[in-house]
Amino acid sequence: MNAIPTLRLQDARRSDGTLDPDFLERLRVAAHQIGFFHLTDYGAGPGQVQELVDVTARFFALPPEARIALDNRTSPHFRGYTRLGHEITAGRPDAREQLDFGPELPAVAAADWDTPYRLLQGPNQWPDELLPELRPTVQAWTDLLTVVGTELTHALAACLGLPEQHFDEAFGDQPHWFGKLIRYVGQETDGPAAQGVGPHADWGFLTLLLQDSVGGLQARPPREQEWIDVAPVEGALVVNVGEMLEVATHGYLVATVHRVLPCRPSDTRQSIGFFFSPRLEAKLHPVPLTPELAAHAPGVTQAAENPLLPTFGDNALKGWIRSHPEVAARHHPGLAAPARSFT
Template sequence: MAMSSATTDRVTALKEFDSGKTGVKGLVDSGITSLPAIFHHPNIRLSIPSTTHLSIPTVDLSLPRPITVDLIRSACQDWGFFQLINHGIPLSTIENTISAVRSFHELPTTIRSKHYTRAQGATFMYYSNEDLFLSSAATWKDTLKVSFGPVRPELNQIPEVCGSELVAWDEQVKEVAREVMGMMCEGLGVSSGRLEELTCLEGRALAGHFSPPCPKPDRTLRSAAHTDVGVLTVLIQDEIGGLQVKSMRDECWVDVKPIPGALVVNVGELLQIISNDKYKSVEHRVLANSSNEPRISVGIFFSPGKRDEVDLYGPLPELISPDKSVFYRSLKMSEYAKAFRGQAIVCHCITKHVKLP
């Protein structure tokens, strides 16, 4: 079947945008005053409403461990998100990490574009919209991505302008994630090291998102509504904000208001499976930037490091008994990757693929 002229025009526009290798930042630098059609989200005004009377939980890691475990368990069950404070990482380190990501995205076009690629498996990638040619509308952001595990990269594989800061950030976040995962396990009533035994600390990918001011923030999004498909995400955001979580109870969007020094932690779909549906991976999105400054966020996504054909991931046996049904089947990481290859990010929903009848 032949493509319509509108579809042909869109594909041409996408290819032209991508071939420029300068991303959304390049559009802004060119002086555009209107939003290109490829970024229009036609149904954005029909989205569920936002609310200001709700907020995601805040967990203080300096509280006694039993209290913190209870808070984390409750947050993972009821929200799938929480903000973590008093985690031990200095505010200056967070600010340096955000600054390093901004420095890369603000490199001269001729330097930045040399790193632009869609080649999967690269240690360092720079691109705009991972699912650019798959989604119904592009989002207003550019991304740098670093693969920190299972195989740790050499520092010289990452651009000098941000390399040392991102390596240091990965090291610090891994230790916080180790502690949080331990408490999540305790909240499930299993050994604190169970997720670490499953190598859930070993697979790590860092994404540094850059969203410049948008000429029509009411017509597009910085990130469309989606869930994270891994085990756990740890994110820092600057003071501009825009991140929203879909409340499971009230079916509305809730702002994740920036707290200086806080880490935003959320449950991935693989953890929902491992926890046998006790912990929830929920939809979240990011609004387009309406401020005069770029919005920057840095997320580290944790997933299992063991990915051989014999490695299966499913509900923990400790959570299954004659009184506790199994909600999901186990799967290999290769099956996990194959299920989502060639799909838009908003279509990634691993729990639907492995849910038992």
């Protein structure tokens, strides 16, 4: 049996438009006890998922030199193609290659930064000449998941006993989501220390992941010692809580540690991640919890190597620098030192 519960987003609201209490209770239990759930019936159009999957596969089938032309090391905004083994998680390289992208916005000149995290705003890199259909297909997907993410934030607020619009101000009209087209590659040289992605928690608000049928994603729920499989469910998104939501709820909702196992040699695995996050300058202040919920809110899980910061932009910048040290060292050497304080 799959230990990760499945929720249907179309069940979130009753016919009168109000949020359904049964859906809210199931959402609350999943986000509190496990931090992960599958989400189906979330509004994808006919053929939309398959079109996205297919164009992502065509991107990774481009010649290596075409992908390298989008090298993320040329982007001061951490956008573009990351070569196999050049993202770092838990201090070790991941066995994946990927294309990172975010809201398509002009860069902010360094002279105009009021804070270093402004460097995270900027243009994307797309293979428009070789694969012109990639950009509009991905943009249609991120438009859809922005709607899905917004609806989930409303439901999460309501399941905590808050007005459903409680988190709206933090997101405003310009949330700082980002996305990844990812391919994991198994190699003959992989040893026992190989990782698809090492153990980590996501530093945004919510993660919405479309995974293929290969499997390999695992989570370690709070207060548990064993890893559990987040087995693929056809057509479903995997949703998990991020660190900013853990901060906002005193740890009642938990950013569960998860990992991706390496593929077998010569095998591949494909996934598409969407990380729904608030405005860069947003501060997620702790929410008022009812006494019943507060009794089960243990506080925020803090690690010396990964302090959780209340301003989303600071938390995001810390995460990008840790994950992509080559980009940081090339474009932002003053921010690359791991001991830098973001206050």
